[in-house]
Amino acid sequence: MRLILLGPPGAGKGxxxxxxxxxxxxxxxxxxxxxxxxxxxxTPIGLEAKSVMARGDLVSDDIVVGIVADRIEEEDAKGGFILDGFPRTVAQAEALDAMLAKKGIELDAVIELKVDEDALVGRIEKRAKDTEARGEPVRKDDNPEAFRIRLDAYRSQTAPLSDYYRDRDMLHETDGMAPMDEVTAAIETILAAHAA
Incomplete structure (x- = not known):
C-alpha cells in the first residue's frame, strides 16, 4: 500500500x-x-543536503525527491509506505511521479482529510486556553496565530495538490471532522478497495 495523506495542519493526518x-x-x-x-x-544525497543546510538554504525539491527515492528502496518500505509532509507543492508531486515511474512504482491512493478550517482554529484556540488555564506552556503548534500562518501556507502551496491528484483519478476525500474512529473506518474502506 503506497499512500499520500493530505489535509491541513490539525486535520488528524498523524x-x-x-x-x-x-x-x-x-x-x-x-x-x-x-x-x-x-x-x-x-549518504551522497545526505551530504549534499548537509552542505545546503550548512549555508542556511532550503533543501531543493531534487534533493528531497532523491532522499525519498533512497528511502523507499529500504526493506521496510518494499511493501508500501505513507508519505508524510511530502509532496507539499504541485512541482514536488510532479517530481515524485517522475521518480516513482522510473522505479516502476505507482501510488495506490491519495487520501484527503476534508476539514472545516474555522472549526480547526476554534479547536486550537480552545486547546491553547485549556493549557494556559492549567498553568502549562502552550505548545508552539497550538499557538492560534502560528496555526493560522500554517493554514495559510497550506492553502496557498499544498491545497492545489487536491486538483492535481483528482485530475489523475487518485484522490479520495473523507470527512476529517468526523469522530476519529469513523475517519479510520472511511480510510479502511478506501484502502480495502485498492487492496482487492
Missing part, C-alpha cells in the same frame, strides 16, 4: 497515519526524519 502503520505494517515516511537520517548516514 493519528490516521499511525493507525495505517499498525494495520498494514508499512512505514510512515516523514521528509524531515528522512533528511536527518540521510545526513547522519552520510
Amino acid at each position: 493519528t490516521q497515519s499511525t493507525r495505517i502503520v499498525e494495520r498494514y505494517g508499512i512505514p510512515q515516511l516523514s521528509t524531515g526524519d528522512m533528511l536527518r537520517a540521510a545526513v547522519t548516514a552520510g
Whole structure:
C-alpha cells in the first residue's frame, strides 16, 4: 500500500497515519526524519543536503525527491509506505511521479482529510486556553496565530495538490471532522478497495 495523506495542519493526518502503520505494517515516511537520517548516514544525497543546510538554504525539491527515492528502496518500505509532509507543492508531486515511474512504482491512493478550517482554529484556540488555564506552556503548534500562518501556507502551496491528484483519478476525500474512529473506518474502506 503506497499512500499520500493530505489535509491541513490539525486535520488528524498523524493519528490516521499511525493507525495505517499498525494495520498494514508499512512505514510512515516523514521528509524531515528522512533528511536527518540521510545526513547522519552520510549518504551522497545526505551530504549534499548537509552542505545546503550548512549555508542556511532550503533543501531543493531534487534533493528531497532523491532522499525519498533512497528511502523507499529500504526493506521496510518494499511493501508500501505513507508519505508524510511530502509532496507539499504541485512541482514536488510532479517530481515524485517522475521518480516513482522510473522505479516502476505507482501510488495506490491519495487520501484527503476534508476539514472545516474555522472549526480547526476554534479547536486550537480552545486547546491553547485549556493549557494556559492549567498553568502549562502552550505548545508552539497550538499557538492560534502560528496555526493560522500554517493554514495559510497550506492553502496557498499544498491545497492545489487536491486538483492535481483528482485530475489523475487518485484522490479520495473523507470527512476529517468526523469522530476519529469513523475517519479510520472511511480510510479502511478506501484502502480495502485498492487492496482487492
